[in-house]
Amino acid sequence: MKILKLTLITLFTITLTGCKKDGKTTDSSKDSLSGKKDSVVVQEFHKEYYGIYMGDFAGKEMITPEEGEEYEGDVYKKISLKINRITKDSVYGQSIVDGNQRPFRGVFNENTKSFILDEPGNDKTDGRFEVSLDKDSLTGKWNAFNKSAVKAPVKSLKLIKKEFIYNPNFMLDENSELIDWENPKNFVEKYTDEETGKTEKYTTSKNRIASDAVFKINASKQKLTEKDIKNLRKLDLEIIKNSVFARHGYSFKKATYRNFFEQTDWYIPVSNNVDNDLSPMEKENVALLNRFIKYAEDKYDSFGR
Amino acid sequence: MLLVKKNIPSLFKILLIIGFGYFFWLMLKITLEYIPLQKEVSFLMIKQTEVVQRPEYLYFFYTHVYTSIFVLLTGFLAILRKDVGLKNFHQNAGKTYIFLILIFSAPSGIYMGIFANGGILSKISFVILGGLWWFSTFKAYQLARQRKFKEHKQWMWRSFALTVSAITLRMWKVIIVYLFHPNPMDVYQIIAWMGWIPNIILIEYLITKKYI
Numbered sequence: 138m139k140i141l142k143l144t145l146i147t148l149f150t151i152t153l154t155g156c157k158k159d160g161k162t163t164d165s166s167k168d169s170l171s172g173k174k175d176s177v178v179v180q181e182f183h184k185e186y187y188g189i190y191m192g193d194f195a196g197k198e199m200i201t202p203e204e205g206e207e208y209e210g211d212v213y214k215k216i217s218l219k220i221n222r223i224t225k226d227s228v229y230g231q232s233i234v235d236g237n238q239r240p241f242r243g244v245f246n247e248n249t250k251s252f253i254l255d256e257p258g259n260d261k262t263d264g265r266f267e268v269s270l271d272k273d274s275l276t277g278k279w280n281a282f283n284k285s286a287v288k289a290p291v292k293s294l295k296l297i298k299k300e301f302i303y304n305p306n307f308m309l310d311e312n313s314e315l316i317d318w319e320n321p322k323n324f325v326e327k328y329t330d331e332e333t334g335k336t337e338k339y340t341t342s343k344n345r346i347a348s349d350a351v352f353k354i355n356a357s358k359q360k361l362t363e364k365d366i367k368n369l370r371k372l373d374l375e376i377i378k379n380s381v382f383a384r385h386g387y388s389f390k391k392a393t394y395r396n397f398f399e400q401t402d403w404y405i406p407v408s409n410n411v412d413n414d415l416s417p418m419e420k421e422n423v424a425l426l427n428r429f430i431k432y433a434e435d436k437y438d439s440f441g442r
Numbered sequence: 443m444l445l446v447k448k449n450i451p452s453l454f455k456i457l458l459i460i461g462f463g464y465f466f467w468l469m470l471k472i473t474l475e476y477i478p479l480q481k482e483v484s485f486l487m488i489k490q491t492e493v494v495q496r497p498e499y500l501y502f503f504y505t506h507v508y509t510s511i512f513v514l515l516t517g518f519l520a521i522l523r524k525d526v527g528l529k530n531f532h533q534n535a536g537k538t539y540i541f542l543i544l545i546f547s548a549p550s551g552i553y554m555g556i557f558a559n560g561g562i563l564s565k566i567s568f569v570i571l572g573g574l575w576w577f578s579t580f581k582a583y584q585l586a587r588q589r590k591f592k593e594h595k596q597w598m599w600r601s602f603a604l605t606v607s608a609i610t611l612r613m614w615k616v617i618i619v620y621l622f623h624p625n626p627m628d629v630y631q632i633i634a635w636m637g638w639i640p641n642i643i644l645i646e647y648l649i650t651k652k653y654i
Contacts, residue, residue, distance in 0.1 A: 348625075363488060363489075367559060367627050368625045368628065369625065369626075370626070428482075428490070429488060432488050433626065435484075436485075438616065438619045439616070440468050440615070440616055441475075441484070441485075442472070442484075442485045
């Protein structure tokens, strides 16, 4: 019986290694195929045009104010167009608006120095960019593919080529507005009219405001200790943490942070994920800040410690 | 009217019992967050400097967290002096209360006070609180052994007022944050003192006026 078991186990093991080997051979054949592809180098042109072009993305939209009627007004957003590759037939790159990154593919006309760039079309906000290059600027227009699906189906662009450089010294400008308009808290307050003696209730919104700690603490340059951040409010902690990501060009999805960092002259949103770009010190600081942010969220105004 | 007047003390007592029951439930919920034992849960999230640098910190912390809830309960039951049909209920609840405070809750509290958040002023407050808590409980124990029950009662009220500071400290926190939204450690410095000083003032007043 023992010998039988041993034989079975040995046979089984051999079978396994056999499977593995087969797997390996399949892979290497795959490799050789793709290897063949790579050996044909696709020629790239006009590499001097590669880069990030950033600026205003403006369109007319119907705006509904809190009081009054709808009116048509200009809405400005910030857009980055990243041109990654120009080959003989095609141009490849990405557009980033409001934290939404969409790839595009298009053509470059050498005579008119203009691009026609199309987003994929499977997202309702996709469209076509038609822009011309003049030295360092890209200007033109954008049309949505699905005109009824977006608020502003026609938009204009005025972009300038920007160098994205990582600089750990970048901070929020000291003249920045530090109010978070995106997350107001509503309070019901009572008001007694002195003349009539009536007491009315009304709802006010209060907004969070950051302190000047956000100008003093740089999570990309100093190793933070608990002591440094223990007395900071949650908004301060969030800004200090997100400054790290802003410095690396992270494109924020939350309007709160977009509003804060777009006020600077150095913030260029170039990527949806910069986690791998953080230095070890930055990663540790972010982990520490996250812990304190969570604690502030759970405990600041509740009965617990 | 006379009936109402007569019943006010018992009405008051009932309200106190309900009030204590509610806050005891809140404290129990907090205690349950610490089960199972973890290094980074809840309050410990902002004490990692101490947890990492001092290997004994977690022992003192969890001793305090796991015993204090029983201190609250036994203290309340003992001080009520209600006849629940069990023999020597007051003495047994009382002995548990005294034992837990003198051996576990107060010493661990004093240790934690040395590393309290909020700077030197908070640390001083919590260490004094821990010391007074231990001392008043010990005095009350001594006096019971000596059968000096009137003084035993007075010192136990002092002890229990300090026990209840766990609840009053958190109540003040909610109120102050709601009204003023200060920075977290600024709140902490205030409640470190507000948590127990008004309590002890109240008890001393009641003792002086011979209500206790």
